[in-house]
Amino acid sequence: MADEGFDCDVLVVGLGPVGAMLALLLARSGVSAIALDKDTAVYPLPRAAHFDHEIMRLFQQVGIAEEVGRNAQAAPAYEFRAADGQVLMRIDLPQLAPCGWAAGYMFHQPAVENALRERLEADPLAQMRLAHRFVRLEQYADGVTATFAGPDGETQIRARYLVGCDGASSAVREAIGGALDDYRFDEPWLVIDAVVEPGARLPDVNLQICDPARPTTCVLMGPGRHRWEFMLLPGETAEQVLDDGFITPLIEAWDCGPVRLERKAVYRFHGLVAKDWRAGRVLLAGDSAHQMPPFAGQGMCSGLRDAANLAWKLRVVLRGEADDALLDTYQAEREPHVRTYIELAIGMGRVVCTQDPELAAQRDAGMLAQRAAGVAPLPPAAPAALASAAVMTGASGAGALFPQPVCAQAGRLDDAIGEGPWLIAREPCPEAADFAIALSDPRLAPFAQDIDAWLDRHGASAVLVRPDRYVFGAGEPAALAAAYRRALRPV
Template sequence: MTDFDCDVLIAGGGPTGVTLAVLLARRGVKVIVAEKEADIYPLPRAAHIDHECMRILQEAGVADEVMASSRRASRYDFLNAKGEILMRFEGSEQVGPGGWPLANMIHQPSVEDALRRSLATFNTAELHSRWEVKSFAADADGVLAQVATPDGSKTIRARYLVGADGARSPVREASAIAFDDLNFEEPWLVVDVLVDDYSRLPSENLQICNPERPTTCVLMGEGRHRWEFMIKPGETAEQVSEDAFIERLLEPWNVKGAVRMERKAVYTFRARIAAQWRKGRVLLAGDAAHQTPPFAGQGMCSGLRDAANLAWKLAAVVKGEAPDALLDSYQPEREPNVRATIEMAIMMGKTVCITSKWGAFLRDMKFKLARKLGKLPDGPPAYPPISTGAILEGSAAAGSYFPQLIDNEGNRLDEQMGIGQWLIARSELASAKLAPFRKPLERWMDKSGVEAVLVRPDRHVFGTGDVAELRSAWDDQTRY
């Protein structure tokens, strides 16, 4: 069977699935998104997007709109029960290597709406609500999926199926892919509010490391704020979700009359990674492939990074420009980054989630000593670069993240260079296209000690060195 309804069928129309669909459609790939819900979930979930993921949203055509309604905090504080600083991350409003502010607090439904409107502009893409992938069978050439729709069962033939269908992923379950449990599981109450008076709310993001009730307090998109409260042993989801209970939790914040409750929900924060992200013609992305506690704000970001890594590879393969084996690099490239973000989130979570007074006392003493000795980090650590996969291993800066430079007029390098791979040689920096970015490009090349760099479509460095050798190495890895 060789007749295809689409090149890529994506199960799940959340931010990961729709971002992947937009990036594929921009590359001329025919894509169908099957989303089982009737509409976007209307209440907030993810609250944070970092600079790298804003760059991904830029490629998807929605960054300016998302930025317009996002908010920024100047710092992220971890405080003990007395309000003393245990750890402080500053400068999150500054522009990061991705060309956007380091940390952006968002309203997820607005982000999803912008992504869907962007997807609708492509005639090679379809998003169908109330469509659910019920079963599928893969063969050497593609996947045959049975999809439940409002008009009855429908058969979809695709070259590849991507399960971006959430933590409970039916695609992952049907593929018999196990999870590696990283042994973090904590139930929390999430309370989202609409804000009427910002002057009575904190302007920074906070982790309150109080053993009586560990608490998170963070900004969200325009007009909103969030609290998260750890649920104590013996408390039930029903009990902590009662309005009167929540009012008591908010009393110490003195925000009565300044906020109105929008959502309350109980979540169990988990840390897990799927054992396989690819099984033949079936791939996993986002929460279907990995789940992270929220303390580092990397849950949705990790899914967007999956989409960016996978999009250019799937496009090259389905268009006959690269071998199917290129997709084997997806998990080896992404998993180390995901594990590092999850480990960071677990470290933060274990710092916050201490409920023993003695344990909290020891933690506080440890942090005070480290602070005096200057041993505390002043920000989240840099996550590991790509160390293996579709890169020229052994060349300087291979696998590192290539910055998005901004010229004096505010123009961004990505917009000038386009969505494909870039081969930038020092000898061509005076060209009309590169001249506005010449000085920072020279500084980057000087620092790396190179004459040319080949940057992948997901803006990681493929390799550096001689121009002809870079072209040849790229072709060897990404061409038939």
């Protein structure tokens, strides 16, 4: 699709999970993308351990759900326990969530990143360039030129848009101003990943051990791996806690049998949000735009949602089907969503990280009382519906995720009707939009009952679902289609 004079439509800087997903979504939808990374291979050790059902749906969309499934296991439950083992809070995770997959998965990040890159390599509209470090950029009215330092010296690439997916210390963010809003949560933790050997006895749920003497996380990862995270106590240094003599007794205390340590690292967990996610033709996604502590397992998930939100908007803008102003809805939609998860993660972190024994005893008593009363002690996990000019404000269901019904014989809805926006209507309405699908369409037959029930709940005869599977609005087909056209081209 790239115009003459441009090397590609979209230049993606950074090939972590977010950059790889964005480049893949773009290429699959007909947008040419060049994605570059300073390193020569996927970072070999996992950082993220968990993703949720919405993200599995995204992996499904780009055709790697099966491969991801081989490197993941459904998460059964998440428990916060007191130092004496009492359960302070338990979240049971359904094995079938609204997006048509289990609510959460524990996984091996490098395997998933490799699967994304393999798909990317096979796509004729995408190019990957490794060992290319982003150095600087210049913007013009119609495009961006970025300079990279690579094995053959400096090269320049010209694109219509550039997206910085270059992680926490983003050079692209710096290039566009770089201001960050800091939640002032800053906790150092030792992260230990282990390969599980035959005969090991490990917990089968994810755990936060709220022990004021040493706050600890113990979670599943992909099959055959387990992770511990230990909070550093005042006065402890990274050098000290990375010593095997320090680590061995911490793991032995779990009496878990044979495990082989695979990695050890100290991370500082914090909450940061870039003030501006867009400057002209340059946008930020993933850790370059926001970072959060890992207690809710949502950092990478949030970045992948950025990619899904941005990919379809860039596509319609580049095809001339939408005004460039549509890209302003990206931060407007994603930032509040991300902040909900940052605040949830920090809320969880503050519960876990309490080191004062008296405060910890009060916390335990409060959480036990809340548990007995059936009250959730944390802020709500579900972010509010998206609100921007890219949803039909006031329409029923607008800004919520559209569920993905599953049928044992026929599979999942998204595979049945494919990519792009959908206008699903009770009655045929081809005149409303060329992407209208009647509920009587044979492809919808296995899912018609679920969709019918959804329409009933929203008192609507049709629903318009955006390409990122968020509901634009529910209502009457012609009105939905007209509002969608107006949303793409705001006056």
